Amino acid sequence: MEILKIDKISVAYGNIRALSDVSMTVSEGDIVSLIGANGAGKSTLLNAIVGLVPLSDGTIAFDGETICQAKHQKLSTDQIVKRRIALVPEGRHVFADMTVEENLDMGAFMVRDQALIEKRKAEMYDFFPILGIRRKQKTRSLSGGEQQMMAIARALMSSPRLLLLDEPGLGLAPLVVQDIFNKIRIINEENKVTVFLVEQNAKLALKTSSYGYVIENGRIVLADKGENLLNNERVQKAYLGA
Ligand SMILES: Nc1ncnc2c1ncn2[C@@H]1O[C@H](COP(=O)(O)OP(=O)(O)OP(=O)(O)O)[C@@H](O)[C@H]1O
Numbered sequence: 001m002e003i004l005k006i007d008k009i010s011v012a013y014g015n016i017r018a019l020s021d022v023s024m025t026v027s028e029g030d031i032v033s034l035i036g037a038n039g040a041g042k043s044t045l046l047n048a049i050v051g052l053v054p055l056s057d058g059t060i061a062f063d064g065e066t067i068c069q070a071k072h073q074k075l076s077t078d079q080i081v082k083r084r085i086a087l088v089p090e091g092r093h094v095f096a097d098m099t100v101e102e103n104l105d106m107g108a109f110m111v112r113d114q115a116l117i118e119k120r121k122a123e124m125y126d127f128f129p130i131l132g133i134r135r136k137q138k139t140r141s142l143s144g145g146e147q148q149m150m151a152i153a154r155a156l157m158s159s160p161r162l163l164l165l166d167e168p169g170l171g172l173a174p175l176v177v178q179d180i181f182n183k184i185r186i187i188n189e190e191n192k193v194t195v196f197l198v199e200q201n202a203k204l205a206l207k208t209s210s211y212g213y214v215i216e217n218g219r220i221v222l223a224d225k226g227e228n229l230l231n232n233e234r235v236q237k238a239y240l241g242a
């Protein structure tokens with residue numbers, strides 16, 4: 001079943017058209033990736049899903065409900081997040097002066113039940129042991145990879161059905177990126193969280209995904225199974241350095 005359906009959306013920043021007539025679907029339980037170069041419109045698409053940028057055309061539906069609509073926006077970002085969609089933004093946006101634990105608490109801002117918050121934090125420390133070790137430390141003292149893990153853990157504190165990841169590998173060493181993608185796979189398989197991620201690291205993203213989309217200049221130019229895109233000549237030339 002489709003959990004996310006993006007239907008012919010366009011987004012503009014003033015005169016700059018960032019997305020043109022973009023349609024795509026994400027099936028429940030899948031990992032789907034969107035690959036594209038700098039400035040192609042990847043972040044704009046993720047931000048549009050959670051209502052952070054308005055649509056000039058088209059609609060976005062989550063679990064059969066229209067959440068975003070051009071001209072007459074349906075829901076606020078808060079309301080969209082309450083539908084259990086969590087975004088890990090590009091560059092992580094961690095609260096650097098807060099401890100790891102305080103950051104995780106922020107991720108649970110919608111959860112009223114304190115016992116449930118404690119239980120989820122314990123699960124996160126179990127899943128990312130380094131966060132447990134560092135839980136009383138200020139976030140700025142963490143490495144880039146640890147901060148990315150924390151940003152993912154913070155998003156998971158809201159128990160999302162759909163996890164949106166904006167370049168989880170950005171600026172990190174290859175082994176760290178591998179580690180993060182392994183975690184993403186486990187989150188998807190064991191916690192049944194649907195994942196939609198955007199990446200410039202096309203190889204790892206497509207290997208991890210069942211389905212992928214390629215975006216160029218705000219338009220979807222290719223859509224296929226991850227393994228087929230990995231073998232696609234155009235993708236290899238433009239994104240895999242082949
Ligand atoms: N707030 C903004 N105001 C004006 N133009 C913007 C804004 N944000 C993005 N753009 C422009 O919209 C286009 C798409 O940007 P976007 O950030 O979505 O691309 P991206 O694929 O995420 O790129 P990157 O790989 O660098 O993160 C680019 O031309 C960018 O310059």
Ligand SMILES: [Mg+2]
Pocket residue numbers: 042043044090166
């Ligand atoms: Mg971006």
